[in-house]
Amino acid sequence: MQVRGRVWKFGDDVDTDVIIPARYLMTSDPDELAAHVMEDIDPDFTSKVQEGDIIVAGKNFGCGSSREHAPIAIKAAGVKAVVAESFARIFYRNAINIGLALVEAPEASQETETGDILEIDTDEGGVLNLRTGESYDSRPFPAYVQQIIDAGGLMQAVSQRVQSKSAAQ
Amino acid sequence: MGQTMTQKILARAAHQETVTPGEIVEVDLDLVMTNDITAPISIAEFKKTGLESVFDPKKVVMVPDHFVPAKDIKSAEQAKIMREFAKEQGTLYFEIGRAGIEHVVLPENGLTLPGQVIIGADSHTCTYGAFNAFSTGMGSTDIAAGMALGTTWVRVPPSIKFVYNGTLPEGIGGKDLILYTIGQIGVDGALNCAMEFTGPVIDALPMDQRITMANMAIEAGATSGIFGFDDKTKEWLAAVTDNAYEPVFSDPDAEYQQVIEFDVSHLKPLVALPHLPSNVHAADEVGNMPIHQVVIGSCTNGRLSDLREVAKILEGRQVHPDIRCIVIPGSQEVGKQATREGLADIFMNAGAIFSTSTCGPCLGGYMGVLAKGERCVSTTNRNFRGRMGHREAEIILAGPQVAAASAVLGRVGSPLELTERVAAD
Numbered sequence: 001m002q003v004r005g006r007v008w009k010f011g012d013d014v015d016t017d018v019i020i021p022a023r024y025l026m027t028s029d030p031d032e033l034a035a036h037v038m039e040d041i042d043p044d045f046t047s048k049v050q051e052g053d054i055i056v057a058g059k060n061f062g063c064g065s066s067r068e069h070a071p072i073a074i075k076a077a078g079v080k081a082v083v084a085e086s087f088a089r090i091f092y093r094n095a096i097n098i099g100l101a102l103v104e105a106p107e108a109s110q111e112t113e114t115g116d117i118l119e120i121d122t123d124e125g126g127v128l129n130l131r132t133g134e135s136y137d138s139r140p141f142p143a144y145v146q147q148i149i150d151a152g153g154l155m156q157a158v159s160q161r162v163q164s165k166s167a168a169q
Numbered sequence: 170m171g172q173t174m175t176q177k178i179l180a181r182a183a184h185q186e187t188v189t190p191g192e193i194v195e196v197d198l199d200l201v202m203t204n205d206i207t208a209p210i211s212i213a214e215f216k217k218t219g220l221e222s223v224f225d226p227k228k229v230v231m232v233p234d235h236f237v238p239a240k241d242i243k244s245a246e247q248a249k250i251m252r253e254f255a256k257e258q259g260t261l262y263f264e265i266g267r268a269g270i271e272h273v274v275l276p277e278n279g280l281t282l283p284g285q286v287i288i289g290a291d292s293h294t295c296t297y298g299a300f301n302a303f304s305t306g307m308g309s310t311d312i313a314a315g316m317a318l319g320t321t322w323v324r325v326p327p328s329i330k331f332v333y334n335g336t337l338p339e340g341i342g343g344k345d346l347i348l349y350t351i352g353q354i355g356v357d358g359a360l361n362c363a364m365e366f367t368g369p370v371i372d373a374l375p376m377d378q379r380i381t382m383a384n385m386a387i388e389a390g391a392t393s394g395i396f397g398f399d400d401k402t403k404e405w406l407a408a409v410t411d412n413a414y415e416p417v418f419s420d421p422d423a424e425y426q427q428v429i430e431f432d433v434s435h436l437k438p439l440v441a442l443p444h445l446p447s448n449v450h451a452a453d454e455v456g457n458m459p460i461h462q463v464v465i466g467s468c469t470n471g472r473l474s475d476l477r478e479v480a481k482i483l484e485g486r487q488v489h490p491d492i493r494c495i496v497i498p499g500s501q502e503v504g505k506q507a508t509r510e511g512l513a514d515i516f517m518n519a520g521a522i523f524s525t526s527t528c529g530p531c532l533g534g535y536m537g538v539l540a541k542g543e544r545c546v547s548t549t550n551r552n553f554r555g556r557m558g559h560r561e562a563e564i565i566l567a568g569p570q571v572a573a574a575s576a577v578l579g580r581v582g583s584p585l586e587l588t589e590r591v592a593a594d
């Protein structure tokens with residue numbers, strides 16, 4: 001997938017409590033969650049973010065709780081990809097499972113600022129910063145994880161397995 | 170090359186001789202857990218597979234604990250989805266009044282055993298490493314896949330061995346040890362690793378305090394935390410279950426990504442100041458920091474032994490007039506026993522409230538949400554911005570003794586200051 005979008009930059013250790021505070025977790029409706037995304041780290045974020053934007057952050061993005069509501073909220077807000085130096089494990093799995101594009105690219109993250117336009121090839125992992133003209137590679141996904149991405153998310157992969165099992169029986 | 174206990178558990182569950190850190194393996198699951206926040210998504214995702222039943226209802230467990238007794242209509246609807254699914258599928262289910270916080274309830278019911286692989290749609294599922302299990306938190310969709318297949322994929326984490334040497338000073342516990350550790354290595358200090366807790370201090374550490382430590386492994390970014398199996402584990406489990414289990418032990422020549430040694434003989438009561446669990450300071454060195462609320466409870470420090478420590482401090486004393494002190498037992502069992510032992514009376518006589526078991530304020534749900542500008546000392550595990558209410562409120566993490574002492578002092582302080590005060594009077 002090709003993604004081209006405007007950047008919102010955040011720092012290290014952005015936790016799931018600031019991505020979507022627990023006070024909004026009485027629902028799992030994506031639009032309701034999106035209305036509060038990043039509220040506790042940037043109260044104006046929801047009024048600024050637009051369809052097609054990209055979040056760029058430092059280390060350990062998505063640390064904290066296991067709430068899948070975090071990548072759901074980001075995706076439903078129209079954000080097309082998250083670029084970070086590193087991702088917390090549970091957030092990483094959750095995003096892959098629901099089909100939010102992640103790009104682990106430390107250098108790209110360090111050299112990108114809010115307002116930059118990035119062009120990302122999520123299949124090849126290439127990141128191009130249109131302001132600086134610099135391009136970066138990202139860390140490839142392990143083959144197992146790539147299969148989940150290719151299937152279109154975890155439950156699609158599981159359903160394929162369940163169906164081929166019952167077909168075999 | 171030898172194997173760590175984490176490798177051994179994963180190898181066994183993957184039907185392999187050995188596994189290597191970094192390798193992705195598919196493992197059989199012994200227990201799959203969700204709660205009232207995460208279950209509704211898991212259930213919706215599970216239904217997409219077209220399967221009629223979960224892989225094994227006796228290995229699927231659902232615990233309403235975050236927003237129950239339901240705090241509003243929306244949370245009631247969420248809990249209802251889970252309750253009905255649990256009933257229809259015949260999964261294990263713990264209703265309020267017979268339950269409590271998941272990570273307290275599951276061990277109490279003998280469901281978390283050595284050598285097992287446990288996943289839960291809650292990041293503090295790493296708690297069960299205290300029982301020599303591999304256990305880790307995942308999101309709702311991963312849990313849905315686990316409920317469908319009875320397996321999950323795991324990237325075998327490299328292990329970091331923590332060796333705690335020396336003798337723990339009186340009044341210093343598991344919470345201080347884990348805060349100290351996170352303060353030293355940072356919130357991503359063990360990112361995607363297994364933290365193996367060892368050494369003479371750990372050998373002497375009571376089970377409840379090991380549970381507190383394992384509970385916070387995620388706060389160092391770890392996949393899991395794990396303890397060895399010994400007589401203490403065995404005795405603790407014997408009181409709750411007759412079920413058989415197979416403990417695992419790390420080989421002497423097992424390979425670690427890192428070995429970190431600490432001498433903890435001079436450790437002081439610690440606190441983590443806002444807004445990260447790694448912002449660790451000695452409780453008596455933070456200066457005059459007034460507070461508004463104290464929360465004692467949660468899956469980190471809501472066990473009976475924690476409440477006993479708190480009662481020792483609050484007995485014969487009063488909560489400071491400016492402080493709201495909220496004591497929440499980790500489970501109905503803990504609450505019952507605390508009442509029987511007279512602890513509940515001590516709390517209430519001191520001017521604290523003693524509630525039913527719930528996660529409540531730990532995640533800013535209800536029962537003690539903070540207003541703008543308020544500050545709370547809490548025995549919970551996360552002091553992230555906005556975690557307990559307003560984004561401009563502050564949470565200070567501490568062990569039960571520091572929390573209780575702070576409730577009396579009306580500011581952040583250590584229990585030693587109370588004894589000094591008595592001596593000075």
Ligand code: SF4
Pocket residue numbers: 234235270271272291293467468469527528531532549550
């Ligand atoms: S007590 Fe707090 S940390 Fe523990 S499960 Fe409940 S919300 Fe999570």
